[in-house]
Amino acid sequence: MMSHVSGVAESNVIAIEWKNDQLYLLDQRVLPQDVTWISHATVGEVVGSIKNMVVRGAPAIGIAAAYGVVLSARARYQADPMEWRKGFEEDMDTLANSRPTAVNLCWAIDRLSDVCALVEDGENPESALLAAAIEIHQSDLAANHAMGQIGAEVIKGESEAGICVMTHCNAGALATGGYGTALGVIRSAHALGMIKGVYADETRPWLQGARLTCWELQQDNVPVALNIDGAAAQLMATGQIGWVIVGADRITANGDVANKIGTYGLAVLAQYHGVKVMVVAPTTTIDMALFDGEDIPIEERDASEVTELMGAQIAPQGTDAINPVFDVTPANLIDVIVTERGAVRAPFEVGIAAIMSKQNLH
Ligand code: MRU
Secondary structure, X not given: OOEEEOOOOOOOOOOEEEEOOEEEEEOOOOOOOXXXXXXXXXXXHHHHHHHOOOOOOHHHHHHHHHHHHHHHHHHHHHHOOOOHHHHHHHHHHHHHOOOOOOOHHHHHHHHHHHHHHOOOOOOOOHHHHHHHHHHHHHHHHHHHHHHHHHHHHHHHHXXXXXXXXXXXXXXXXXHOOXXXXXXXXXXXXXXXXXXXXXXXXXXXXXXXXXXXXXXXXXXXXXXXXXXXXXXXXXXXXXXXXXXXXXXXXXXXXXXXXXXXXXXXXXXXXXXXXXXXEEEEOOHHHEEOOOOOHHHOOOOEXXXXXXXXXXXXXXXXXXXXXXXEOEEEEOHHHOOEEEEOOEXXXXXXXXXXXXXXXXXXXX
């Protein structure tokens, strides 16, 4: 893979670009110290970047995978225009298994597989697949803008102007096609004067909050203060938090939410302290095939992410560690789930079924 350094568009953080017939991803492993883009010319390179978290965040993983499908089809068709589908299917399996929890990954592959099914034998699939991948990318951005507006209206309807909110991990432009889910709502509500500042959980062990959320909010001049994950209870107890606002990697039909490890704990704390919890996610994150969170596959990553910090050993050599990187927040700890098709409240099972049967408005 070749890499080049590039700035970020003014007041507009982006992490995914298709140009010169290749996929470019902003390398999220090295932010904020280095702003480095990596080009991807093969599906194997895209699989590697999803696994090692060059790209991360459920919608961004789905978009990157969609472009990965295009790269696979190109190579397989060039190798054998009549029999390209067999190798392509193998690539789809590898891509689908690159990270297990974010359902957007399989959702995007399924959408592009539907497009493939319409391609005639011998016909080059690349342009039809690229059009579909670009559509997924653009719709995600549009969904984020819609969720920003809907979520900000919810906050306006229920809170005094000038509150502080807490977020966890990074559910921003870096994790999506742009603007962000949780950070999209925060951007919109800040622009309305509803939110005066954001507490960002550092999000051990990968530090998405410290490295990515703080950087991203600083780019757009949204006031942000970093706190260690263990400070959340104290900040809630002293009345400094109006809402906990987070994204999601997978939401089941009953409203259970898989998100970055630590989200469940925050929701328990929020209920105890009377703080409201908002989950912001596009309908592409809703998995109607699963009734509840029990069946969501929870990714476990290498123990070294816990025993080391940015490559430096912090626990004694040989220390055992467990590293589940997502948890499941039960629906009964959530006040509202904001999607691009509207805000859903308890009973979630009914509300989610209703929005999933609606057409997209954009
Ligand atoms: O391991 P990550 O960084 O991919 O986890 C990301 C999260 O948990 C996000 O909160 C979630 O994907 C929502 S992103 C809009």
